[in-house]
Amino acid sequence: MSIEVITPGLCTTVQDTGRFGFQQVGVSVSGGMDRQAVQIANMLVGNQQTDAVLELTMRGPSLLFHKDMLIAICGGDFKVTINDRSVLPNRAVWIRSGSILKFGLAKEGCRAYLAVAGGWDVPLVMGSRSTNLRGGFGGFAGRMLAAGDKLVQSPPGSFSQFLANQLEKKAGAAPFYQANWFIPSSTSVKNGEVVVRVIQGEQFADFSEKSRQSFFEQTYQVSPQSDRMGYRLTGPALELTQSMELISAAVTIGTIQVPPNGQPIILMADRQTIGGYPKIGYVPTIDLPIVAQLRPGEKIHFQEISLRDAQKELIERDSWMKAIKLGIEVTVGWR
Incomplete structure (x- = not known):
């Protein structure tokens, strides 16, 4: 046993980067x-980027550590303490056995991620440790964490152990020590509104000219009925020039479907595998983190981007991620 859940938070699950290769069977x-x-978060503790983390939504858990561990917290800005002392995000933190890590409400953003060196040791199901809440499988028993649950840490790699040893020495007798280096984060939400880029979808031209203009000129609000499956938006209704009967087709994360009520839905991580509603556009991969951090009530202003430009930005982001990994290793003296 590595940690014990004291209080579970609003919705805390084990997740990784996804379960791929099975959408054809639903x-x-x-x-x-x-x-x-x-x-x-995984890079900060020396993990593979695909290792399992905890995803926290709006209000995080309180966790009792039963062993010394190396952790990192990234994503939304939550109030975080260890033994009632503030902890900063986006950096490696060594925490001593017997300490209590407590997450409060999200001050900004919607979701945070807790990585531990080695990742969380839960069973692989179809090649992933992610929790599928609707299916009731993967992660920790296929469900959200509950009080009293006990999670186990997978064995850390050599770089993780090297980093943990460095921070432990600096901690002395203190219950934790946080690295003085970090990865800067920037907020995209300003005055409760964000700009999200969109690539035109297959049925974009089938919407009326007024609807196409409204889609890019007006704002949409995230509905309280939004979840990990999709973000339901409210705003100007989008209308087709004529009714359409579409054959259900594969959908991907970021697909923006428009049901008969004209209110768009952005499909997210737990989306269905096929859909039959008209697709007005797609949120490109580069902007999905912006959408993932939106809260109910916050507003979206859509802006068009070409597929080529979206791909170019994604390549640049991948290069940035590689530079981060190298920078961490150089900073701590691993290279």
Whole structure:
């Protein structure tokens, strides 16, 4: 046993970067909503980017550590303490056995991610440790964490052990020590509104000219009925020029479907594998972390981006992620 759940938070699950290769048989990809935060948290503790983390939503858990561990917290800005002392995000933190890590409410953003060196040791199900809440499988018994649950840490790798030893020495007798180096984070939400880029979908031209203009010129609000499956938006109704009967087709994360009520839905991590509603657009991978951190009531302003530009930005982000990994190793003297 590595940690014990004292209080579980609002919705705390084990996630990784997703369960791929089974959508053709109706199995959702799942995985962390903000995959960039998942990857960065794992890098900070020396893990593979695909290792299992805890995803916390709006209000996080309280966790009792039963062994010394190396951790990192990324994503939304939560109030976080260890033994009632504040902890900073986006950096490696060594925590001593017997300490209590407590997450409060999210101050900004919606989801945070807790990585531990080695990742969480839960069974692989179809190649992933992600929790599928609707299916009731994967993660920790296929469900959200509950008080009294006990999680186990997988064995850390050599780099993780090297980093943990460095921070432990600096901790002395203190219950934890946080690295003085970190990965800067930037918020995208300003005055409760974000800009999200969109690639035109297959049925974009089938919407009326007024609807196409409204989609990019007006704002949409995240509905309280949003979840890991999809973000339901409210705003100007989008109308087709004529009724359409579409054959259900494969959908991906970021697909923006428009049901008969004209209110768009952005499909997210736990989305269904096929859909038959008209697709007005797609949120590109580069902007999905922005959407994943939106709360109910916050607003979206859509802006068009070409497929080529979206791909170019994704390549640049991948290069940035590689530079982060190298920078961490150089900073701590591993290279």
